[in-house]
Amino acid sequence: MQRVLVTGAGGFIGHHLVNALVERGYWVRGVDIKLPEYEETRAQEFELLDLRNQANCLRATRGVLEVYNLAANMGGIGFIHAHKAEIMHDNVLINVHMLEAARRNGIKRYLYTSSACVYPGYRQNSPEVTPLKEEDAYPADPEDGYGWEKLFSERQCRHYYEDHGLETRVVRFHNIFGPLGTYDGGREKSPAAICRKIALARDGDEIEVWGDGHQTRSYCYIADCVIGIYKLMQSDHCEPLNLGQDRLISINELVDIVAAVAGKRIRKRHNLSAPQGVRGRNSDNSRLREVLRWEPEISLEEGLRRTYEWIREELIGVGRIQAAELVAR
Numbered sequence: 494m495q496r497v498l499v500t501g502a503g504g505f506i507g508h509h510l511v512n513a514l515v516e517r518g519y520w521v522r523g524v525d526i527k528l529p530e531y532e533e534t535r536a537q538e539f540e541l542l543d544l545r546n547q548a549n550c551l552r553a554t555r556g557v558l559e560v561y562n563l564a565a566n567m568g569g570i571g572f573i574h575a576h577k578a579e580i581m582h583d584n585v586l587i588n589v590h591m592l593e594a595a596r597r598n599g600i601k602r603y604l605y606t607s608s609a610c611v612y613p614g615y616r617q618n619s620p621e622v623t624p625l626k627e628e629d630a631y632p633a634d635p636e637d638g639y640g641w642e643k644l645f646s647e648r649q650c651r652h653y654y655e656d657h658g659l660e661t662r663v664v665r666f667h668n669i670f671g672p673l674g675t676y677d678g679g680r681e682k683s684p685a686a687i688c689r690k691i692a693l694a695r696d697g698d699e700i701e702v703w704g705d706g707h708q709t710r711s712y713c714y715i716a717d718c719v720i721g722i723y724k725l726m727q728s729d730h731c732e733p734l735n736l737g738q739d740r741l742i743s744i745n746e747l748v749d750i751v752a753a754v755a756g757k758r759i760r761k762r763h764n765l766s767a768p769q770g771v772r773g774r775n776s777d778n779s780r781l782r783e784v785l786r787w788e789p790e791i792s793l794e795e796g797l798r799r800t801y802e803w804i805r806e807e808l809i810g811v812g813r814i815q816a817a818e819l820v821a822r
Contacts, residue, residue, distance in 0.1 A: 494520040498553060500544060500591065501563030502536060503527040505674035506606070506666075506718060511536045512560060519722030522771055525564065531673045532809070534599070545586040550594035558601045559726065562591050565606070567639065572767040573610075578639030584639075588646040591660075592653050603727050604662040605650050607733060609774055610640035611665060620709040622742060622773030627665070627733050627780055636770070654731055662725050666774040667716045667737025671715030671796060672803035684712060684800060687748055691755050692805040693814060699760040704769030706745035706761060711775045713737040714796030717789035724785045737776035738789050744769075747797075748813045754798045755805075 497514060501507035502523025514521050515535045522535035542549040544564050553559060566583040567573060573580060588605065595603045606752050612625045613634035635644050650661035670684040677689055683703075690700040713736065721736040742750075745761065752759040782788050808814045 496520045496557045497559040498522045498525045498557045498713045499561045503529050506669055507563040509715050510717050519598050526769055534538045547590040550590040552604050553616050554594045554598040554600060560595050560603045570768045570770045572680050573639040581638050581758050584642045587697055589759035592649055596657050596659050602660045605667045607643045607663050609667045611644040612770060617771035620773040622775055624739055624775045624777035626777045632786045640656055661734035663733040664722060664725055664736045665733055666788045667711045668710050669715055669718045672711055676804045687751050688804045691751050691759055692808050696757045699762050702761045702763050705763050707744050708769050709741050709773040710745050711738045712793055713789050714791040717791050724787060728784055731786045735776045735781055739776050739778045741775040744776050751797055751801055752793060754801045
């Protein structure tokens with residue numbers, strides 16, 4: 494059994510990736526500062542380690558051939574706007590220490606998970622945005638804080654490849670969503686937040702939507718994301734690569750799709766003072782198709798249906814839907 498490391502294995506994407514690798518026959522060590530929140534890990538070994546510490550990175554990377562580095566301090570748009578110093582501090586430490594530990598421990602291949610937040614704001618000023626190609630990241634003007642640390646870590650991967658021969662892979666996520674992800678508490682992404690709000694609402698209720706709702710995004714379901722990560726790791730492509738759907742929709746349309754899944758009529762109350770990020774962002778998947786001979790396949794509607802049903806069941810399990818209905822009466 495090939496031995497691999499998944500950092501961030503207690504988080505949303507990392508947990509799904511561990512499951513997929515175990516199913517493919519890998520021996521997986523999972524590392525995080527926390528255990529998975531919603532179900533037990535399937536990793537053969539799981540260690541609770543703070544990867545801001547270099548000694549812990551050296552420990553995490555011992556005795557494995559490949560590293561999937563998903564460890565990061567991050568969250569939804571509200572969190573990354575309010576915690577820029579913390580995010581940059583923690584994530585830069587994690588990534589520089591993980592790369593050096595991988596080099597010192599002779600790791601064969603190293604995957605770094607970046608973000609579409611590396612793309613410049615001047616290319617994302619309109620809801621009718623032109624899909625973003627990988628080379629559009631420069632001249633640089635990424636998302637303040639979170640986007641800058643991601644772009645810096647992409648460069649670190651490039652230099653460790655050029656200077657030390659560490660085979661690095663870089664994937665740029667475009668709004669990954671699905672079950673087993675955070676849906677409350679401030680770190681959740683927009684699909685999970687909208688699913689939660691609609692699950693808690695009655696038919697005909699009003700929910701708050703951040704911004705005017707005309708801002709646009711593309712969304713990729715978690716199962717496709719995990720396949721894309723694995724395919725990139727197996728490829729010979731060492732430059733950053735987009736991973737996401739290329740279907741552009743507005744936040745208002747996202748709300749309407751979830752409402753249809755829930756079978757509810759939902760009114761929108763737009764909060765124009767809330768963080769909303771860039772006006773438009775979409776993935777150009779031309780290189781993804783060329784490099785991997787594949788692209789995400791699960792429709793947004795199907796992905797949202799699975800995600801909504803999981804979040805609704807979670808809310809029932811903790812008594813929040815029942816409590817909301819009692820208050821409404």
